[in-house]
Amino acid sequence: MKHTALTKTHEALGAKMVPFAGYNMPVQYEGVNIEHETVRNSVGVFDVSHMGEFLIEGPNSLDLIQKVTSNDASKLTVGKAQYSCIPNDDGGIVDDLIVYRIKEDTYLLVVNASNIEKDWNWISSKNDVGADMRDLSEDYSLLAIQGPKAVEAMQSLSSLDLSEIKFYNFVVGDFAGIEHVIISATGYTGSGGFEIYCKNSEVKQIWDKVMEAGESYGIKPIGLAARDTLRLEMGYSLYGNDIDDTTSPFEAGLGWIVKFTKSFTNSENLSEQKKRVLDRKLVAFELDEKGIPRQGYDIVDSNGKAIGKVTSGTMSPSLKKGIGLGYVAPVFSDFGSKIYIQVRKNAIPATVVKLPFYKG
Template identity: 60%
Template sequence: MKTTPFTELHIGLGAKMHEFAGYNMPIEYTGIIDEHMTVVNAAGVFDVSHMGEFWVKGPKAVEFLQRVTSNDVSGLKEGKAQYTCFVNESGGIVDDFIVYHYEPEKYLLVVNAANIEKDWAWCQKWNTMGAELENASAHMAQLAIQGPKAIEIMQKLTKENLSDIPFYAFSVGTFGGVENVIISNTGYTGAGGFELYFYPEHGRKIWNAIFEAGAEFGIKPIGLGARDTLRLEMGYCLYGNDLDDTTTPLQAGLGWITKFVDNKPFVGREVLEKEKAEGISRKLCCFELVDKGIPRQGYEIVNVGNEVIGKVTSGTISPVLKVGIGMGYVKPEFAKPGTEIYIKVRNRNLKANVIKAPFRK
């Protein structure tokens, strides 16, 4: 298995380790619920160095990105970030990711760890205009410091004014004595905080600085288990669960990152335009259980007449709400908030209500 600059630290701290996307990653330390609530109430540190990073550079950078991404990068200003996705020829999602406008004619794509090779091949396939592409995944490390106390902790370690970095924006500066660190406000937990991108050799120095600065606030290392429950409480999609090569952005409720503008002849556009005109066959919804139980990925969703109307893609017990919550694709007429649906758990149909995300307000 691959390792990150922090793998030995995780093991030394007693983390429960498991393979994820080919990496030996920490799943939990003190327990998912404890770690989840630490992030909600204070601050936690996630090792997300397994994520992939591609640079797109040169005079053809924008033309390339307009071709391969669903969102419109033409108006993305320097210092800003944008959520987007690659779409295949059938309209399915190859991957969802974030684009950072780093400098003039220079962009950073941060992609899902499990899709690095697939995404890299996809970018090369569609780079017919000759943009400069660099797969920097092996030369970048990333830590996410999340929670309401994160900004207070991190401000001790940088002269960059973190309060001036709005959501989906970033700055580049010195952090914890390390130069040229990307400080990004694009969190995946809904609890506030920042992500740091830096060269792997500086990992230990930055890690130690963060935990020293955060000691008074009860900062803790957090595993991927709590990362999943935190994102689910916000109704954020996870690739491989809620998104894949067969789900379209329109079905996933991502029409807002799918721009049918004149300067965007992106891959899959015609299929998506047709789907938009004719109507989607299924829609991703969030639901909260009324009956006691745990919805799991793959469970059938049925109506009051016990007819199958969809399938659960993500589910758990909410550590904050103490009830079962989940996401799943259903027939569009059942996706409206307030609709009563049922989750088939073994031989029981558990009542649930469709709600508007997020679960954790």
């Protein structure tokens, strides 16, 4: 079991710790609903240092990134970030990730914790252009400071104007007394805020100062359970649940990050797939009656015939109703379509809805 640099801090705060992607991680502190509402209404801080960071450098760094990712990284200027995915050779997804352009020929790839080794091996196998690759995952920490009051609460910690950092942009500057920190206006909650990348040796100081600066704003530490409910209310895909090696970006509603302005792994096959009718589509649904959909539950039609499975599901703390994602045949994918979720012996009616679930 690996530990982040803040494990002892979480334990001292009374966090319930669980194994996650090989790391000992805080799943909750006070409770999922309290933590969820804190992020939606004010500001919370997550330790997500289990995420992976790869540095890709050199004159051919962009060539490698263009080859292994589906989005067009040539559109990135220094200080901008981009959501993308790594296609495999079979039409599926190796991982989803964020690509940061740090300098002219320097990029940071931020990948899912459970896929660090897989992604590293995959990208290395495609590196026939001589790009310099470094795995920084073990040396760097990542804090997500999320919520509508994040900018106001954190402004005292930096000489930079945090309100000027636009969504999916970042700066490298001073934060909480540490120089050369990446302050990125990204996150997976849908409530605004920042992600802070720093060295392991710096993160305790930053965490303490973040908690101090946010105290008058009601800041709380937030666990992975609330991170999951927050991202699901936005309809953001979670690797291993909603997307994996067998799901295509088009099935998953991620066609917007697949750009055929360049050649990339399996791009010809994906281009053909885009033109034809898909066998299944990822849909969002809300339960019409009481119940909680869970990953793996069957989705059935009005006759009780299985038409798919729930990939992510929860009781939405904001909407106070059961919500979820799942793959179904296209005939059931139109907004307003009626489907049923098999919760034990009951087939609970649900309606296919447009994302996000949470409108803010």
